[in-house]
Amino acid sequence: MNELVYMDNAATTPVAKSVRKAMSVFFRDEFGNPSSLYSTATTARKEGLERSRERISDFLGAKQEEIIFTSGATESDNLAIKGVALSRDESAHFITTEIEHHAVLHAFEWLEDRGHEVTYLGVDEDGLVDPADLRKSLRDDTALVSIMYANNEIGTIEPIGELADITAEKGVLFHTDAVQAYGKFPLDLGNVDLLSASGHKIYGPKGVGFLYRRKGVKLEPLFHGGGHEKGLRSGTENVPGIVGLAEATELMAEEQNEEIPRERKLRDKIIEEVLNIPDSRLNGPNKNRLPNNANFSFKGIEGESIVMKLDNRNIAASTGSACSSPSLEPSHVLLSIGLPLSLAHGSLRITLGRETTEEDVEYLLEELPEVIEELRRASPLSN
Ligand SMILES: Cc1ncc(COP(=O)(O)O)c(C=O)c1O
Numbered sequence: 001m002n003e004l005v006y007m008d009n010a011a012t013t014p015v016a017k018s019v020r021k022a023m024s025v026f027f028r029d030e031f032g033n034p035s036s037l038y039s040t041a042t043t044a045r046k047e048g049l050e051r052s053r054e055r056i057s058d059f060l061g062a063k064q065e066e067i068i069f070t071s072g073a074t075e076s077d078n079l080a081i082k083g084v085a086l087s088r089d090e091s092a093h094f095i096t097t098e099i100e101h102h103a104v105l106h107a108f109e110w111l112e113d114r115g116h117e118v119t120y121l122g123v124d125e126d127g128l129v130d131p132a133d134l135r136k137s138l139r140d141d142t143a144l145v146s147i148m149y150a151n152n153e154i155g156t157i158e159p160i161g162e163l164a165d166i167t168a169e170k171g172v173l174f175h176t177d178a179v180q181a182y183g184k185f186p187l188d189l190g191n192v193d194l195l196s197a198s199g200h201k202i203y204g205p206k207g208v209g210f211l212y213r214r215k216g217v218k219l220e221p222l223f224h225g226g227g228h229e230k231g232l233r234s235g236t237e238n239v240p241g242i243v244g245l246a247e248a249t250e251l252m253a254e255e256q257n258e259e260i261p262r263e264r265k266l267r268d269k270i271i272e273e274v275l276n277i278p279d280s281r282l283n284g285p286n287k288n289r290l291p292n293n294a295n296f297s298f299k300g301i302e303g304e305s306i307v308m309k310l311d312n313r314n315i316a317a318s319t320g321s322a323c324s325s326p327s328l329e330p331s332h333v334l335l336s337i338g339l340p341l342s343l344a345h346g347s348l349r350i351t352l353g354r355e356t357t358e359e360d361v362e363y364l365l366e367e368l369p370e371v372i373e374e375l376r377r378a379s380p381l382s383n
Contacts, residue, residue, distance in 0.1 A: 005315045005360045009201075009292060009353030010152050010180060015244065016203040016354075022247040023205065026240040034237055035226065048239040052246035059249050060212060061189055068211045068229045069242050073179045076196035076211035077103040077146075079222055079233065080175040081111065084144045084194075086220035091115040092143035095134065098336040099123055099156075100148050104177055105332075108146075121147075126285035127156030127337050135166050144173045149181035149195075153320065153333040153349060154284030155293030157181065164191035173217060179209075180290060183252030185260060193217050199241065203354065204248030208241030255354070263352045264291035266361050270350060273365050277372050283334060283347060292352040297334070297343040301375045306348050309371040315364055318349045 006014075026048050032041030034049045050064070057064045070076045081104065085092065096108055098120045108118045119137045121129055129147055138145075145167045150157045160176055167174040168191035175194035181187060182197035189195070194217065198209040213219060213232070225234030271282055271294050279299035298306065303319025310317055320331035330344035350364070 003314070005363055007315060007317045007350045007352060007356065007360070007364065009356075010290075010349065010351035011318055012200045012206065013203045013353055014355065015205055016248060016251055018251065019204055019244045019247045023240040023244040026243050030239075034239060035228070044239050048243050049237055052242045055246040056210065056249055059253055060187065060195075062212055063215060065230065066212055066215055068213055068232050069237055069245075070209050070211055070233055071207055071238070072200070072209040073101075073177065073196045073198035074103040075222075075233075076198075076209050077101070077175075077177055078107050079211050079219065080194040080196060080213075081107040081144065081146060082222060083219035083232075084173060084175075084217075085111050085114075085116055086222075087218040088143060091117070093139050093141045094118045094143060095121065095137050095145040097121045097123060097129055097147055099127055099151055099153075099333045100146065101152060101177055101179070104146055104148070123156075123336055125337050126288070127151050127154050127333065128285065128288070129158055129163065131159065131162050131166055134163055138167070138170045138172060142170070142172045144175055144194075146175040146177070149176045149178040149187065150184075150290050151284070151333060152180050153331055153347075154295045154337065155180075155290035156285055157288045157290060159288075160192065161188040161190045164193075167191065183249055183256075184290060184292070185256065194219075199245040199248060202248045202252050205241045205244040208238050208245050210245070259354060260291045263356070266352055266356060266358065267292060267294050267350075270294050270361060270364065274368060277369050280372075281343070283337065283339065290351075292356075294350045296348050296350075297339065297346045298348070298372050299343065299346065300379055301346050301372065303345060303347045305375050306346075306371060309375065310367065313367045313371070315367060318351075319347050320349075 030043045032044040034045035053064050053067050057067050096104060112118050121133050123129055147158055147163055149160050164174040173193045176192055177196045179198045179201055183202040193214045195212040200206040219232060221232045223234045228234050274280060274296055281297050283295040283297055307317060307319050330341055334344035334347055
């Protein structure tokens with residue numbers, strides 16, 4: 001059988017060799033606690049923690065003190081959303097979208113349980129937020145708008161620059177979950193006040209990420225302790241992880257110009273050929289789409305069965321959002337773009353990465369039509 005053909009890079013990515021190498025120094029040789037005073041610790045602080053902060057802030061066009069290291073984007077999202085709410089004396093109004101990651105949606109539900117009000121903006125059939133809807137929803141008591149940069153399931157890239165400008169006109173804070181966009185293409189920080197990113201989606205380690213917080217934005221910490229990260233995130237910093245995140249960021253930046261068109265070309269080939277399968281559809285937009293993302297629905301079959309059958313053929317892909325698997329709930333994103341339940345259950349997400357080859361794509365395109373046909377033959381639903 002073929003070696004593993006990994007097509008689930010939106011779920012996670014393999015750690016790059018140079019990232020692993022950069023990290024390894026800080027596990028053993030320079031293992032000091034960056035808060036201690038002796039020289040090993042100073043190296044961990046200067047060469048590990050602060051040098052990484054500098055590399056990441058340079059990439060983003062931010063100031064060093066605007067980067068708060070966290071345990072990943074789930075924490076960054078929670079810190080941004082709850083941190084803004086908790087910094088205020090009174091209940092407030094918040095705006096987000098129906099297609100956010102659960103790290104955002106569940107944080108907002110938590111706020112609703114505590115007396116805050118949340119407006120969930122709908123999206124069009126491509127997953128795009130209408131800037132006019134945002135404008136209409138802003139109120140005098142709106143504290144924060146949170147809209148993702150790019151959707152993890154259907155790859156829609158939202159017009160973040162424009163949405164953040166509208167929000168800024170009203171003096172309201174703007175947060176974006178940029179997990180799927182960070183490192184993949186140049187980001188527009190513009191009027192963005194808070195931005196979440198994660199290491200493991202860009203060939204860095206799991207369990208590390210950051211929140212960009214524009215200088216001056218009021219935020220209440222969620223963790224209390226030694227006052228690390230300017231008091232916003234107590235807890236000894238994960239120095240090897242942070243070094244890995246910075247190294248991974250720079251690698252992404254170096255490769256962007258070649259890698260984006262390469263992945264887009266492979267992705268477009270997949271879309272063109274998969275749409276030849278009868279009763280298939282592409283979910284998400286043709287334009288304004290992450291270059292590595294393709295998401296399909298196949299009438300009459302369950303997404304889970306497709307994923308399992310592909311797995312038997314050594315192809316790793318996902319259905320719905322990998323983060324909510326193995327839940328058998330239909331994807332909230334696909335329902336939000338107007339898909340009926342039957343199609344929302346039958347989705348397949350293919351996300352390419354740096355290690356995806358043309359041969360991998362050929363192999364997928366050989367196997368997938370057979371898998372769909374087999375499942376349709378076996379399915380009572382398909383008639
Ligand atoms: C859009 C989005 N936000 C947040 C997360 C959570 O990131 P982490 O795994 O770093 O907590 C993910 C991961 O799947 C994601 O795709």
